[in-house]
Amino acid sequence: MAATIFPALIPAGGLTLLSTTTLSGASTTISNINQNHKNLLIVGDTLNDNSDSNSFIQLNGNSTSTAYQSIRSGYSYITADAGTQNWARYTSISNGFVHFLAAPFAATTNYKSVMWIYDYTNTTPKNVTIQTGMALNGSGEYSAMNNIGTYEGGSGITSLKYYSLGSILTGTIKIYGA
Amino acid sequence: MTKITIHNVETNEVIFREMNEEELAEWEQTKSQEQINIKIEIAKIAKRDAILVRLGLTEEEVLLLIS
Numbered sequence: 001m002a003a004t005i006f007p008a009l010i011p012a013g014g015l016t017l018l019s020t021t022t023l024s025g026a027s028t029t030i031s032n033i034n035q036n037h038k039n040l041l042i043v044g045d046t047l048n049d050n051s052d053s054n055s056f057i058q059l060n061g062n063s064t065s066t067a068y069q070s071i072r073s074g075y076s077y078i079t080a081d082a083g084t085q086n087w088a089r090y091t092s093i094s095n096g097f098v099h100f101l102a103a104p105f106a107a108t109t110n111y112k113s114v115m116w117i118y119d120y121t122n123t124t125p126k127n128v129t130i131q132t133g134m135a136l137n138g139s140g141e142y143s144a145m146n147n148i149g150t151y152e153g154g155s156g157i158t159s160l161k162y163y164s165l166g167s168i169l170t171g172t173i174k175i176y177g178a
Numbered sequence: 179m180t181k182i183t184i185h186n187v188e189t190n191e192v193i194f195r196e197m198n199e200e201e202l203a204e205w206e207q208t209k210s211q212e213q214i215n216i217k218i219e220i221a222k223i224a225k226r227d228a229i230l231v232r233l234g235l236t237e238e239e240v241l242l243l244i245s
Contacts, residue, residue: 019187024194026180026205032188056212063204065211165209167180175187 005178010107015176021169023047027163030173031059033120035156037177040120042160044113045131045169049164058161062153070129070149115147121156180205 018034033040042057051053059068113133131147151157162173180202182195197205230240 006208019185021183021187023183025182026197027183028183031184034187058208063208109224163205163208165212 007112008011015178018175018177021173021175023162023173025166026167027161028168029159029161031159033158033160033175034177035121035158037121038119039178040157041115041176041178042115042117044162044178045173045174047113047133048169049166049171055164055168056160057159058163059117059151060153060155060159061161062151067147067153068151070147073146117151117157123154123156149167 016037019030021028021030047055066157113131115129115131118128129147129149129151131145131149133145162168162171166170180197181194182197182201184195185191186193232235235243
């Protein structure tokens with residue numbers, strides 16, 4: 001029988017909303033995350049910042065970039081008209097904090113980023129994160145990003161810090177346990 | 179000064195305050211590191227685009243070639 005790479009994503013009990021946090025300042029830390037679940041689903045809603053989508057998540061306040069390994073791919077600034085090839089496609093493998101896309105410059109439409117953290121209380125193996133998000137900039141251009149990564153901080157995840165390279169304008173983060 | 183929010187979701191206490199010196203130093207270091215990472219990614223895209231121009235290929239033609 002093939003080995004199971006990921007634990008079951010959503011167990012029989014379904015999703016439980018653990019917290020809702022309104023974002024503000026240069027960064028918002030969500031601490032003392034409930035440790036009674038297997039996986040975490042992080043949902044960012046109406047994320048707007050003033051730094052052109054450069055927003056990130058750090059786990060457990062760990063600011064060592066080499067603790068984070070990710071493969072990310074995305075599209076930067078695609079116009080809504082598919083016939084206009086004004087875009088750049090990219091793929092990169094890098095150390096760095098989890099990119100958690102926000103819509104820059106107070107876009108009028110709401111965009112979401114979501115991220116799964118598997119086996120978040122386990123202290124030994126790497127926690128695998130999968131993140132995806134989409135945003136719209138002030139020129140009506142879209143960007144999208146997908147990350148698959150590991151966190152090698154060596155401890156279970158009890159807090160996360162959302163931050164923007166500029167400042168946060170709007171947004172909420174909901175954390176669900178599964 | 180730069181403000182931060184800390185939400186303890188166990189007690190639901192929310193603190194909104196200025197960064198202390200240590201937090202501010204770490205914040206500045208994090209920002210400069212991320213800005214370097216972004217510049218590296220942008221440089222990679224520019225290099226790839228320059229190669230495409232040199233070869234006279236569009237992005238769609240490259241996708242067809244590697245599909």
